[in-house]
Amino acid sequence: MRIGVVVNPDAGLGGRLGFKGSDGRAKEAREAGAVDRSGPRMQQCISKFLDLQQSSLNRMGVNPTFVAWTGRMGGDWLDGVDYEQRQPSPSESTADDTAALVLDLVTANVDAILYAGGDGTTRDIVNALEGHETPLIGVPAGVKMHSGCFATTPNAAAEVLLAFLQGDLMVAITEVMDLDEETYQRGEWKVRMYGEAWTPSSPRFMQGAKEQVERASEAETIEGLANHIGNLIEDDPELMVIWGSGGTLRRMGEHLNVELTLLGIDIQHKGTVYADLNEAALLEHLTTYDGPRLLLLSPMGGQGFLIGRGNLQLSPDVLRAIGLDSILGVATPSKLLGLSSVRIDTGDVTLDEEFQQRRFVKLLQGYRTTRVIRVLEA
Amino acid sequence: MSRLFDHYGAEGKGYSQPDALLSASELNLPSNMARKQLPRWPRLSEPEMVRHYTWLSKRNFGIDTGFYPLGSCTMKHNPRVNEVVAQLPGIADIHPHQPEHQLQGLLSIYYEMQEMLAICAGMDAVTLQPVAGAQGEFTAVRCFQEYFRHRGEHHRTKVIVPDSAHGTNPASAAMAGFEIIEIPSQEDGRIDLAALRAVVGEDTAAMMITNPNTLGLFEQDIAEASSIVHDVGGLMYYDGANFNAILGRTSPGLMGFDAVHYNLHKTFSQPHGGGGPGSGPIGVKEHLAPFLPSPIVDRRAPSGEEKNQAVDEYWYTWHTPEHTIGKVQQWHGNAGAVLRCWAYYRRYGKELRTMSEHAVLNANYLRHAIHREAKAAGVDHLFVDGADTIVAKHEFTLSLGPAKESLGISAMDVAKGLLDMGYMAPTVYFPLVVPECMMIEPTETESKETLDTFAKDFCKVLQLDAETLHNAPTTTPVRRVDEVYAARNLCLRHPFDDE
């Protein structure tokens, strides 16, 4: 297997200095005394990986080929690794260089990309990938790390890499999240979804009741989830389905032959899809129809936000018009693994309290299988 | 590897059979159904066969060779008197097709088992048909379904299970066509009534739960849970896998359950494991009795000729309940298992209550012994109780989370280390709600000496270094099995060299 390495050497520089990110401010940060963060963290991840590779945990004796640029965007941090050298890194780098590196790795046929950076780096990589489903393993090294492809620590990233190489992990879709720049200009800290990425995250085999069982793949699970919603619509053709954003929901839509937006909110009603609706349009649909409705939401990123990550269209008024009883979370087992509760931040204190008083929300986790999950107190 | 198949192709064969009554051509089998090739049976003589099985048995580990604290599976000693009863000629030689008047003895045993099980669980009617706990679950939820259909309550489509439930609970309900709602347990592993209240409604068909639960804790709120479910018109199902803890002390009936399954092979002693024959009868309250699978055994006063063959002045007959869901098993369930368990019950009678008390006492003693020995050995920082409780029931859980975090030693490593000490490993990674879980169930028949030695040996394993444990076991016929590889590469038949 071939593993591409991407280091954004400027990521994380702004953290100690209180910048919201380091994009475009590396020089300023270095002058103010910031020290390299992402390179050393990649170094740490690699050295942990080399240890793991020698240990008995390497059951299959995996020995991947690392592929990288020489210099500060790769090779400088690959101590002790005999990697495949592509070209030298520029002495100063921007998002464009990250993109060029990613494209070069894709040309070099890597099976996965191990990268160090933050949310901004993740966005750059995903944009450059342009739909290539190359799995990403993030070594957390930025200021903001809301995206779902980050391991919790550099050591954990090394463990994920080993498990992925041994075939123990399945690749799942996750959200790429970052600060919403518009609202940030107004002084608000709001995180929203920018895209989706593939990441090795869910164990292929899990401990069932007293034995190892092979899990359904992400694709099979999504098909089951889709069929469940399809049955609901068949049972009640009047049902208005309001689709939230995210890759899981969009793929469910594909199974039902409805084309949904990745980032927007769409309404499917009596055979028609109304795509990417803003708050006013949503309210219009919801107030002119008083029959059964169902809002489907997928918890976002690593922190399990069901409401309050980005979809500003889903305003408190819209949520009220839908009705709290008509909200159903949707989560694949890979999402559920790390999720013992969900967060809800509607931007309206009384509405948040209403959710908290109920204490639980329903999450669809497979065909005809729901679980209730606690709403975390604010 | 066994040398069994090396004998394939050897001259001659080790058995003789009478000539076939009909030749293949006389049988007139369609050609696509006839074998293209003779089966590749090994050609062995009887002593070679005996050696083969004896060799296999020596590589095996069972309750007869050592301590077997496999939590939730209740691997208890099987008294040999059970076998004597099951081998009695009048019992071992009967055929399920024999007419009722030749089966009066067996039927009377079935009847007595039905009655006894009903009394133990506080139920009104019992069927002995299902052959495993899981099949009992399926049978019971099918009865629930028919019950609701008869009441015109077709809208009851949801079955609630706690997240600590055994996987067979949601699987059985899903197989019967129900939707599953999973509710989270509380921090202490017990049922969360608030979560239950949040999900019940007029679509609730049933809740399935075991008590004591899969963490070995008694669900103190069980009566409250029953009334929450009953108040919305749902039914309560008792997973009897942990019945060994409460037999004779309390009953599912008292807790408000409408139906139960009994894992006869766990609670009433009958060899099990390795997919061997089990028995999972179910008991139900009166309102569900008309839906039980057929047949069950009934009795009445004998008439005419019958008087000569009657057992205890009763005539026993197969009976089909009025609205039966049909059959769930060939014939009459696993008669052999029922008979062994009947023998066990006949031997102990009301002392079965003492059996449960000893099972609970042994589990609690072992838990404390392990903590005591761990302190003495300085390894008490490597594990914690899986559930925060003063008393456990017949089994208890430990979490090896601290060992995993500080030393990289997992529950699986410790389990494998215990194999090297000559024990069957406890159940690991179940229930899933306890991290690095190890679930220990000593059962009632083990002596204090065995428990003390096990507690010491458990701590010796924890004193080993991580690398040694990653490589354990080293003394067993087969070293550590790569379970993931095995699950991925199923090998279900003997690979011949020439294929």
Ligand SMILES: Cc1ncc(COP(=O)(O)O)c(C=O)c1O
């Ligand atoms: C809690 C629980 N429920 C149900 C079952 C299923 O019983 P059986 O193996 O007899 O099908 C088991 C089996 O171990 C169990 O532990």
